Amino acid sequence: xxxxxxxxxxxxxxxxxxxxxxxxxxxxxxxxxxxxxxxxxxxxxxxxxxxxxxxxxxxxxxxxxxxxxxxxxxxxxxxxxxxxxxxxxxxxxxxxxxxxxxxxxxxxxxxxxxxxxxxxxxxxxxxxxxxxxxxxxxxxxxxxxxxxxxxxxxxxxxxxxxxxxxxxxxxxx
Numbered sequence: 001x002x003x004x005x006x007x008x009x010x011x012x013x014x015x016x017x018x019x020x021x022x023x024x025x026x027x028x029x030x031x032x033x034x035x036x037x038x039x040x041x042x043x044x045x046x047x048x049x050x051x052x053x054x055x056x057x058x059x060x061x062x063x064x065x066x067x068x069x070x071x072x073x074x075x076x077x078x079x080x081x082x083x084x085x086x087x088x089x090x091x092x093x094x095x096x097x098x099x100x101x102x103x104x105x106x107x108x109x110x111x112x113x114x115x116x117x118x119x120x121x122x123x124x125x126x127x128x129x130x131x132x133x134x135x136x137x138x139x140x141x142x143x144x145x146x147x148x149x150x151x152x153x154x155x156x157x158x159x160x161x162x163x164x165x166x167x168x169x170x171x172x173x
Contacts, residue, residue, distance in 0.1 A: 027041060027043060027045065027096075028041060028042065029041055029047045029048065029140055029141075029144050029146070030042070030047070031047050031048070031049045034049075035161075036159045036160075036161040037057060037058050037059065037156060037158075037159035037161065037162070038057075038059055038133075038159070038161070039057055039059070039137075045096075045097045046059070046097065046133045046136055046137050046140075047137060047140060048060040048137045048138070048140060048141040048146055048147070050141065050146050050147060053154065054147075054152070054153060054154060055154040055155060055156060056141070056147060056152045056154070056155050056156070057137075057155070057156050058155055058156045058157065058158050058159055058162060059133065059134045059137050059162075060134075060137050060138050060141050060147065060152065060155070061138075061152050061155035061156075062131060062134040062138075062158075062162070063131070063133075063134035063135045063136070063137045063138025063139070063141075064138045064147075064151060064152055066127070066128075066131040066134055066135050066138075067079065067135050067138050067139065069127070070122075070125075070127055070128050070135075071088070071128075071135065075087070075088050077149070078142060078149040078150065079092075079138075079139050079142045079143075080149070084117075085117065085119070086117070088139050088142075088143075089139060089142035089143050090143070091139075091143075092136075092139045092140050092142070092143035093143050097136060100136055100139075101132065101136075103119060104119075104122050104123075104128065104132060104135075105121060105122065105123040105129075106121050106123065107119050107120050107121035107122075126169060126170055126172075129169070130165075130166060130169035130170060
């Protein structure tokens with residue numbers, strides 16, 4: 001079973017759990033593990049790495065690119081929100097990785113204050129699902145003010161593992 005399908009099923013099952021279980025937000029973003037250019041925090045959650053000179057890791061850069069190709073139409077440039085959808089740079093201050101994943105995979109509908117907001121489900125969209133961790137990492141960096149608005153000026157080289165994962169995900173049925 002393709003990795004993104006397994007994750008989608010896992011995320012869907014997490015939606016039935018009480019939200020309080022995942023109420024820790026994005027947590028401490030400090031990278032403690034590097035798996036071929038992909039950084040993880042102490043809890044094993046994908047995270048970003050920004051060097052002293054502003055160089056971002058490849059996955060943060062990829063997340064910037066993917067966010068702006070798939071998400072910014074509704075959520076605004078740089079995760080800053082729009083009149084149509086919330087600022088994800090703010091949302092990731094309180095949403096955990098699991099909650100973020102579940103919302104993107106399964107969608108969400110909010111009604112209140114005479115307004116209805118609908119986030120469509122992207123679980124079948126490979127252009128989102130194959131890069132969901134990258135998008136999360138980018139938005140996590142924005143939520144923590146680790147990267148400024150706009151395209152990152154410098155980034156690490158693309159790891160070979162990225163190309164292999166991308167190819168496998170895009171081939172998956």
